[in-house]
Amino acid sequence: MxxxxxxxxxxxxxxxxxxxxxxxxxxxxxxxxxxxxxxxxxxxxxxxxxxxxxxxxxxxxxxxxxxxxxxxxxxxxxxxxxxxxxxxxxxSDACLAAELEAFAANVIAPQPVTEAAAPVVVDYSSPNLAKEMHVGHLRSTIIGDAMARVLEHTGHAVLRQNHVGDWGTQFGMLLTFMAELASDPDKVPDKQPDEHKVALEHELADIETFYRNAKERFDADAAFAQRARDTVVRLQAGDADCLARWQQFIDISMRHCEAVYSRLGVGLDRSHVHAESAYNDDLPAVVDDLEAAGLLVESEGARCVFLDEFKGKDDQPLPLIIQKRDGGYLYATTDLAAIRYRCGQLGAERILYFVDNRQTLHFRQVFAVARAAGFAPAHVELEHMPFGTMLGEDGRPFRTRAGGVIRLTDLLDEAEERAFALVSEKNPELDETERREIARVVGIGAVKYADLSKHRNSDYVFAWDSMLSFDGNTAPYLQYAYSRVQSLFRRAEVDPAAFDAPISLQAEAERTLALQLLRLPETLATVARDGVPHLLCSHLFDIAVAFMAFYEQCPVLSAADTATRESRLALAQRTSAALHTGLGLLGIGIVERM
RNA sequence: GGGCGUGUAGCUCAGUUGGAUAGAGCAUUCGGCUACGAACCGAAAGGUCGGGGGUUCGAAUCCUCCCACGCCCGCCA
The missing domain is CATH 3.30.1360.70 (Arginyl tRNA synthetase N-terminal domain)
Structure with missing residues (x-):
């Protein structure tokens, strides 16, 4: 088998x-x-x-x-x-028993990477380093991360690629603003009087505000705007001064991201970063390749690729712009370079993009051009895994009253605070250190689950209460179920990792639980194929519900005889392992008590 | 104008290549702690699956037309 x-x-x-x-x-x-x-x-x-x-x-x-x-x-x-x-x-009961016997090896242990399996590239998170991570980055980051884990668990070699934006036009503006502050600290906008002469490093501690201030300068001062545009050109031409300042900015911004990843328990680090700028040297080659393939057409001064299958307004051919009139490159060029690299250098057999669904047309075009140019051979699957836009409670694209965004840091703080209040109310006897740790795991888990449990393709409304809900089909329910199983083992004084016993299914609730547990592999296969971790969420919820029913109806510690007691403990052990593994694949933590 | 997507219970959402009586959670109502932890369990109520037409043994699912909303459609990403 x-x-x-x-x-x-x-x-x-x-x-x-x-x-x-x-x-x-x-x-x-x-x-x-x-x-x-x-x-x-x-x-x-x-x-x-x-x-x-x-x-x-x-x-x-x-x-x-x-x-x-x-x-x-x-x-x-x-x-x-x-x-x-x-x-x-x-x-048959014999079949179920045999399957449960092999549960650890067949379900819980990751499948070995078989064959000469070519890697699957998962492109996710990919924030723009010009700004701070906000709630709009949750979906790509969390769903992509869960998918990377599920793909690994189901026997694929996975290459995470964090295609961070570090090379766009806005950097001209930011670097110019940086230079201005460095040479004349008085220009620091006096949001608060005592911040008047703060150091640049300190100013960059809040990238979001820094960006806003730079943008204000850009919009208000034409000379500044011109310098900003010149700076982009100098940066892309490799000017040492610009590069140094750019590097400083990128480092600080990356550190912000890493702090967020670490809090979220997302498995991304610098080794997964393959930024836009990394493709800079490849861009002329991409253009050359397109030229050689006879795909490039000059139109209104820009170099474009027109494909018959894409039509714009009034049935006009729709261009994919490769190079601007001024010689600059666009994100289509970078995305093509990335495909070229991932197929050519990384040897990918499948590339998954967890990117906002507003870019659907863009990816359809880029994929088609990549095929036409031979960057992506026919056997390589290119899949855009789109997800919905975040809306405000009014159903309009999300903004705060100030017109800004909610920083991820603030969302996570709020989540932990609410979870701490809840755990303190439910279990005041636990000491504060433990309650803090539980609040962290539960709070972060709730936020992640709120995103993971919905089909990624639907738009979603940002609402504190629904995102931080701890009732019903939520991460805390699953974590609670897990902690209840662990409690059983503590009372029985057995180590679930070492425990095993023959399982015999008698009560209906036992059989239902067993079936739910054994369905885990089919769910994982679907999730890996379609990029839909919400199915794993709902399946784990089914397992937890089945366990709770079993727990109500089937006494474990006070079972009638030793064989039944041990059989039920073994079933609990499978449940514990399934929840542990399943939540782990979703990137959600567990606690022994809560 | 064209393209893509969405529309399922009061609210938030599932519904896997078409399957049998469309399912959860929240909210509501009722019941359950001297009980292996009540962040729980059990039960009830709640639906013209946006609308019309079509395909067939059978449609939330496929086709077609319409309605509403969102997004995208050349030099931002």
Missing amino acids: RKGSSLKDRLEARLAAALVAAGAPEGTPAIVQPATRAGFGDYQANGAMGAAKRMQRNPRELAQAALAAAALDDMVSHAEIAGPGFINLTL
């Missing part, structure tokens, strides 16, 4: 083969899925109906023939044809 293969996959493979054996065309899927209702067993196969229709055969007969040919006796204790041709399957 292959590690990580799900029960569903195995049933699917056997029934699909059986359908073919029963006369269906090669490649006919069995369409196995969890049963839609309890009375229908554990899994159902719906493929016979569609196949029979195409073959003009009686669907129930085909289903019956397939079921016989599949010979599922080793897995299934009861099977029947229902309705127009559903195949309803009930897994």
Whole structure:
């Protein structure tokens, strides 16, 4: 049995083969899925109906023939044809017990990277270093990070790529403002009188404010604006002075990001940064390649690629601008260079972009051009994994009353504060240090889960209360379930990591829990394929609900006999491992008590 | 004007290549702590799946037309 293969996959493979054996065309899927209702067993196969229709055969007969040919006796204790041709399957207790036996190896342990697997590149977070990270960066950062973990767990070599913006036009403005402050500290805007002559380093401690002040200068002073534009040119031409100041700014801004990543428990560090500027030297080569491929066209002074499949207003051809009239490059050029690098140097077989859905058209164009230019060979999958825009509670694109954004730091502070108040109320007997630590894990977890648990493609409304909710389908519920299992082990005085015992499923609640646990691999496979971690959230929630029901109905420590007690402890142990692993893949922490 | 996306319970959202009686959480109502931790559990109530038409054994899901909202459509990223 292959590690990580799900029960569903195995049933699917056997029934699909059986359908073919029963006369269906090669490649006919069995369409196995969890049963839609309890009375229908554990899994159902719906493929016979569609196949029979195409073959003009009686669907129930085909289903019956397939079921016989599949010979599922080793897995299934009861099977029947229902309705127009559903195949309803009930897994045998022996099968469930055997699966639970191998749980640690098949489900919990990461799948080894097999074959000569080419790496999957995950492009996520990618903040613009000109500004401070704000709540709008949560989705890309958190979802991308969870996906990187899930892909690794399911046996892929993953290369995280943080394509930070460090080379855009705004840097001219920022560097000019920096130079001005360095030479004349009196120009520091007097937001507060005592900040009048602060050092540059101190000023840069709040990048968001720094950016706003620079922008104000830019908008108000034409001479300043011109100097800013000149600075961009000098920077991109490699002027040593500009580069030094740029480096200083980038370092400070990167440190801000790293602080946020660290608080969020996001697995990004400097080794994953491959900034826009890193492609600077490649850009002329990208242009040359496009030229050589005969794709470049000059239009209104700019060099563009026009592809037939993209039309703009009035059916006019839609350009992808590669090089501006003034010779400057744009983000399309950098994105093409990145694809060229990731395919050519990194040898990627799949590249995932966790980027705002407003860039959908941009990526469709860039991908198409990358194919046409040969930067991305046909076997490489380029996938934009778009996510929704953050809206305010009025349904308009999000802003604070001051027209700004909410800094991630402030959101996380608020989350921890609320969690601390809650844990202090629920468990005042814990000492403050422990309550602080619990508040940190619970608060951050709640924020992350709020983002992870929704389908990434829908817009979402920024609201403190829903983001910091601790009730219902939230991270704290899952963390609570985990801490309850741990409590069981503390009382039983056994180490869950070392404990094991034969499992025998008697009560209905035990069987339900077992099935939920064993479905984890099929969920992980879907998440890895489609980039949808919300399915993992909802599955972990199902596991937690099943555990809570089991916990209510099935006494563990005071079970009637030792065998039952140990069997239930073993089931609890699987639950603990599943929650630990699942939350870990989501990047959400756990606590032993809360 | 064209393209992309969204529209499901009062609110926030699930719904996996079309499957059987559309599911959760919150809120509401009712019940459960001398109990392996009540951040919990059980139950009830709540739906013309934006609207019309079509495809078929079967549609929230596929096709078509319409409505509402959001985003994108040449030198920002």
